[in-house]
Amino acid sequence: MIKTHSPRAGVAGWPVDHSRSPTIHRHWLKELGLSGSYERFAVRPGEFRQFAIQIGRGELVGANVTAPHKEAAFKVCDRRTQVAEALGAVNTLWRQDGLLWGDNTDVGGFLANMDDSAPGWAGRAKLAVVIGAGGAARAIVYALKSRGFERIAVVNRTQSRAEALAAHFGRPTQATRWSDLTAGLREADLLVNASVLGMAGQPPLAVDLSPLPDQAVVADIVYVPLRTPLIEAAGARGLRVAEGLGMLLHQAAPGFARWFGAQPTVTPALRALVEAEVLATHMEAG
Ligand SMILES: NC(=O)c1ccc[n+]([C@@H]2O[C@H](COP(=O)([O-])OP(=O)(O)OC[C@H]3O[C@@H](n4cnc5c(N)ncnc54)[C@H](OP(=O)(O)O)[C@@H]3O)[C@@H](O)[C@H]2O)c1
Secondary structure, three states: OOOOOOOEEEEEEOOOOOOOHHHHHHHHHHHOOOOOEEEEEEOOOOOHHHHHOOOOOOOEEEEEEOOOOHHHHHHHOOEEOHHHHHHOOOOEEEEEOOEEEEEOOHHHHHHHHHHHHOOOOOOOOOEEEEEOOOHHHHHHHHHHHHOOOOEEEEEOOOHHHHHHHHHHHOOOEEEOOHHHHHHHHOOOOEEEEOOOOOOOOOOOOOOOOOOOOOOOEEEEOOOOOOOOHHHHHHHHOOOEEEOHHHHHHHHHHHHHHHHHOOOOOOOHHHHHHHHHHHHHHHHHHO
16 A cells, blocks of 8 residues: 655644634645645644644644644643743644644744834834733734833733733833823834734724824734724824734744745735635625
8 A cells, every 4th residue: 555645734723613724824835836734623622632742643744723722732842942932822833853842933923024014113112012911912022022122011901911911021011001001102113903802703992093103003913804993093094004914824934834844935825815715704704
């Protein structure tokens, strides 16, 4: 019998149907003419370890990890990248020299998208305001620290979570109250929404952008809808913007390169493909 060794990868989550990762990775496999496959793995909470230990054995070369398994993925790893260690969460797994490795590619994905969408965005880097204090906000605060922001103000519905995040990262991160947001925006170089606000099915993000300086950049990591009301409002004010979809596309690249052995790129064709899919799903749901 002839045995084929076609590498398999996929995304593990619960639920996982909504994940756009298969579209991204399958596009790259086709574009680069590689043999391999990328699937959705519906892994129940509590069953992540059994899933993860299969990686690197047989044809399963690795996986992306989405909610609710990013902390479980962190725990199951034998080794983690420096970024994953700092965040306490893993979204990309592979096996190397027999050991299970984990990375967190949200940081790199956010930075690559900012560099693409708003070149020079971190040039002044005096004050960034981040809305949200969940897993994505952690990655973004880490990313902003790495680009040398002098102050990073975190605003969140649950103030204690903003304080915990600020304590985790230390200076220059500080928790800021919603009531102080408007004053903070007057000096901000960057505003990032890293909460679920503005996402389809969630409450809107009610922020008045008028205090922001004209050279400020506004980023939203929400990508359903593709252009959130925050992005629309920033665009209408003439501010430079970075949309959430770019981060999603860029964060996928490092995993692909490790599993399939070729460096993929984020092209307009890929963007158009995923945009069409998000749009179709969003219209169906709406
Ligand atoms: N573009 C990308 O590549 C990318 C990557 C990762 C995540 N995301 C998106 O980023 C968003 C956050 O993801 P996450 O993983 O950080 O989620 P998470 O860990 O569950 O955090 C959710 C955040 O949203 C806030 N929030 C939830 N409901 C709220 C409400 N009704 N009013 C005000 N704040 C509310 C939470 O505040 P509390 O602390 O008060 O609960 C928390 O700050 C999601 O929309 C996700 O799809 C995008």
